[in-house]
Amino acid sequence: MGKEKFFWADYIADRIIKEKGNKKEYVCASGITPSGTIHIGNFREVITTDLVVRALKDRGKKVRFIYSWDDYDRFRKVPKNIKKEYEKYIGMPLSEIPSPFGDGSYAEHFEKEFENSLKKVGIEPEFIRQSIMNKKCKYAKLIKLAIEKREEIMEVLNKYRKEPLSKNWFPLTVYCEKCKKDSTKVLEANEYIVEYECECGYKGKVDFSKKGTVKAPWRVDWPLRWKYEKVDFEPGGIDHSTPGGSFTTGKEIVKKVFDYEAPMYQLYEWVRIKGGTEFSSSKGNVTTLNDVEEVYEPEVLRYLFVGTRPNKGFQISFDNDVIKIYEDFDALEKKYYDKKANAQEKRIYELSRLKVSKKKPARIGFRHLITIVQSGKMKELKGEVKQRAEKVKNWLEKYAGEDMKFEVQEKVKVKLNKKEKEALINLREVLKEKDYDEKELFNKFYEICKNVDISNKDFFEVAYRVIINKKKGPRLAGLILDIGKDKIIKLLNQIE
Ligand SMILES: [Zn+2]
Incomplete structure (x- = not known):
């Protein structure tokens, strides 16, 4: 490009x-x-x-x-x-x-x-x-x-x-009429008539204008x-x-x-599978179009190929790079509908789409969907977003790194010290107050830390441990909103 x-x-x-x-x-x-x-x-x-x-x-x-x-x-x-x-x-x-x-x-x-x-x-x-x-x-x-x-x-x-080639060579492949194999030798060919003998012992004459057992x-x-x-x-x-x-x-x-x-x-040029060899995964299995379709939605899959000149090799990734590829596609799409794409980008986008729509399709970023899918909220999605969520689900099941996976907890299993308890109760009360957007909620976290006198690091860590049983996770405010604050309040209600 x-x-x-x-x-x-x-x-x-x-x-x-x-x-x-x-x-x-x-x-x-x-x-x-x-x-x-x-x-x-x-x-x-x-x-x-x-x-x-x-x-x-x-x-x-x-x-x-x-x-x-x-x-x-x-x-x-x-x-x-x-x-x-x-x-x-x-x-x-x-x-x-x-x-x-x-x-x-x-x-x-x-x-x-x-x-x-x-x-x-x-x-x-x-x-x-x-x-x-x-x-x-x-x-x-x-x-x-x-x-x-x-x-x-x-x-x-x-x-x-x-x-x-031997002087007796003919530009013919003859399938034997008896054993069906091509282990034949042409003896003579004239007009449409071919005489041949086969390793199976059969000797025959075929008119290839009437019987299609002869090919080039x-x-x-x-x-x-x-x-x-x-x-x-x-x-x-x-x-x-x-x-x-x-x-x-x-x-x-x-x-x-x-x-x-x-x-x-x-x-x-050939394409390779990242971490594998030509066309094959690291397990040695042949990678098919269907395998790629499980993780890439049709237009993002096309985008992978459209964006690289045919005479250049490239790799297809199934690891966390997938997120970046979806983000690149979404960025190109935004540029296109904002009328900011250059001639080259415009064509790459148009040819990646199955059909270019007048309006920009509704999208949710792949990274965001990783949280939504694991928060059990997939059922609420529709259309293009749902299609992408299906790919995210497949990706999480088959290829995602451990750092990307989590399970929303139903019970508080973590032993908490006094300060941690206080911080989480504080969080629960904050959530009860009103509906927040991500930024508002994020700012509230710092107020909580100040009130309770807990370090930011300790607060985030304990919140992740209680909510998803991990030390780290997706952005906390977004995570809470994606899971739904009612579910989080219910969980935090178990703390006394
Ligand atoms: Zn034969």
Whole structure:
């Protein structure tokens, strides 16, 4: 951020229009292989596309946002959270394996999980299941073209390979009709007919314009689909972005073989989980979009990603930093509605919101809600405030530091000396007098200390011990008001 004049997604949108020309409709793409639980790193790709889509729409353009589920890819390895017996499915398409959780196919299970989470942050692209596309033989013509131009493809790929591809190489992945696995070798390919043999012993001939068991391998499949969908923009992770990586070869193949210009590309860096490794928590579990949604409300979650350029890495925190992130968001929101935000801040705010409302939404700060939630007053909250309180509750249960947690006491369990008793009785009488705001009440504390001749430190400490059974806590006056003075009076009435 900082010095740049334009917000990054606006800059990309302008470049797409400039490079691709004025089109009736622009196609922005994103996608992934659902090989297991989809981690938060993959969300970065989707939101990068989403923001460019929104920037194009803000320029009055029509946009198609497609999300490819590459679920006709092979099952490569059994993830940690899946039973070992699944080894027997290695080599089969992900869409053809049963879900370990009993709901549809293996691919579907993880796809649905992620699609549901995406919806919550306002992202609803057009999902394309490659298993369906392939089974319907949608790419047959382009696969045939790839076979015809296989030498051009090999030439591109060999430039970046140590060992050149064998002369008998075909740009094909064939799933065996008998064992369903891709442990096949192509013997001959002509027009739409592929002859192959499989490690299982099966030998067959398939017409891939009629039967979708033949697909292109990744490095050919990606550019093939750019052509098919007429993609104008697609981001990619650093694994695809290295020199000689699949974007480099895809760019050459799409032009030479499919006569199409590669989409505009944006590299995105990984995100890390603070205190963990890439995408994983310190416990080694994969962190999902849903995990982040439990603690961050949709617009604050979007704000995390919107505010960082895609080519810069960043960390997602679950510790006490969460409070600061919410405070930053609230401050930006205030600036926006006070009309004090600069151009860059304005865009970051607008694109963080699911929809910008005319009026500033009602908010209560995260820190304040920590007290409200623990004072048992959550039921009284409504709308956006209630939504945020739910996140605070989840955060307190799973991630908050001990210093943030407390329990409001029903009984006075602390042994008090004479002065402490006197001070607390004094406090009780002060509370009975009238209703206070936080500042008024705070000033009263000093009067009490003076009257009773107790040090401020001792007074605050004993008050916290009696009210929340801790030596420290949130600001005392605010705490008392949040809990409700009647409840505090009732508690202090137990002191004689
Ligand atoms: Zn076989």
